[in-house]
Amino acid sequence: MKLSVLTAHINAAPPAEDCEVTLITDNSSKVCPGSVFVCIKGMHFDGHTKAAEALRNGAVAVVVSHDLGLEKQIIVENTRSAYTLLCSAFYGNPEKMLKIIGITGTNGKTTTAFVISSSLEKMGHKTGMIGTVKNILGNGVEIPASLTTPDPFELFSLFAKMVKNGCEYCVMEVSSQALDQRRVDGIKFEAAVFTNLTQDHLDYHGTFENYKAAKHILFENTSIGIFNLDDEAAEYMMSSTDCRKVTYSASENTCDYSAKNIKLSAGGVKYELVSDNNIGRVNFKVPGKFSVYNSMCAVICLVEIGMDFSASVEAVSECQGVPGRMEIVETDTPYTVIIDYAHTPDSLENAITTLKEVTAGRVIAVFGCGGDRDKTKRPIMGEIGTALADIAVITSDNPRSEDPQAIIDDILAGVPKHKHAKVIVEADRTAAIAKALSAAQENDVVILAGKGHETYQILSTGKIHYDEREVIANILK
DSSP states (O other), X not given: OBHHHHHHTTTOOOOSSOOBOOEEESOGGGOOTTEEEEOOBOSSOBGGGGHHHHHHTTOSEEEESSOOOOTTXXXXXXXXXXXXXXXXXXXXXXXXXXXXXXXXXXXXXXXXXXXXXXXXXXXXXXXXXXXXXXXXXXXXXXXXXXXXXXXXXXXXXXXXXXXXXXXXXXXXXXXXXXXXXXXXXXXXXXXXXXXXXXXXXXXXXXXXXXXXXHHHGGGGSEEEEEEETTSTTHHHHHTTOOSEEEEEESSOSSSSEEEEEEEEETTEEEEEXXXXXXXXXXXXXXXXXXXXXXXXXXXXXXXXXXXXXHHHHHHHHXXXXXXXXXXXXXXXXXXXXXXXXXXXXXXXXXXXXXXXXXXXXXXXXXXXXXXXXXXXXXXXXXXXXHHHOSEEEEOOSOOTTSOHHHHHHHHHTTSOTTOSSEEEEOSSHHHHHHHHHHHXXXXXXXXXXXXXXXXXXXXXXXXXXXXXXXXXXXXXO
């Protein structure tokens, strides 16, 4: 594609010499002849320091936020936004040929995305999906996910593949970092969903207010906004936006959709979804109060984008669980083993509380906290895990560059003096799982929290293969 065509999408004049562009990148190590290098200033590195080098390595232009005195520089107001718009143009603006549904919130994004995507497919609409667990591109093509919301060059390449495969819709998780880094700039969402907001990613955003403001960006460029009215951040998310606002609640009547006669069991949730014009009986086969919110949100989104109410209720009720989300592992034991992605205070509380409501025996929780991430949530996780579980096994979860024991010490700082649970500390995650399984008795539930769909562990020495399903099987042998 010609450089002049690309720069027209960012309202910038190209360098004097027009030429073909072969790559858009913000990674200086990927620069090759024919590429455009976008200089982005991050938390630890400023791409502007590599601009001259990029030109020497064959870049046809560098996109910068201020004058560097270089011959082939293109000055823009915001290089992050320019990067996204250039990537979109490079792939032929594929997002304009898809009806895109965005889902944001601290918890529930993955399940809600899976349910909406699979329900659309059941109703005859070819649908792609982008999210934490995997990316679905249509025609049976699936690839592992790199980030919840990918880098713009990858993101628009995925959109282009969906269009090529005949997808009509794309359902995508939209992270707060992606919104803050302008990775979805220029995308007009058909609908945007707010699930909930609790503490997370403060290592990146600095404050909860910054985190909340980043989430709000999604609703500034959508036709329909769907909001969980039971979350105290809903009012903020609905403020200062021109989208059509739709609300839902499992406890209030002053909303557009409400859940009534809720019944929770180990087999899932049942309730009546009620609006001014319709009532439907949802039977969603994933246990927990949060499953009420995830499933009703999915039905509402389907209805609001034009699907039949009854067909939407039926499609959502037919959906199965999501890998790593309250996933029951086949163990042939008198106790139950569940893998879940719970890695925030709120999600850990929801997971353990849910299991206690439907478990005849004890709940044994194995959990830790990630290294090089928000340290403030560690003592909170410790307090919640030991207050709610009958046995709490505190261990490692992607320690990265940090000392696993130092992370555990941070978690233990929140364990109350008169704790409810018996506490076991074991830094080695495999040994910790083994101790949890050894302690389990008939009718108990062992929940391994934090890893979920992940099949790796990130250590100071790098990423290693680590699938908890395999770990469980090997221990039980």
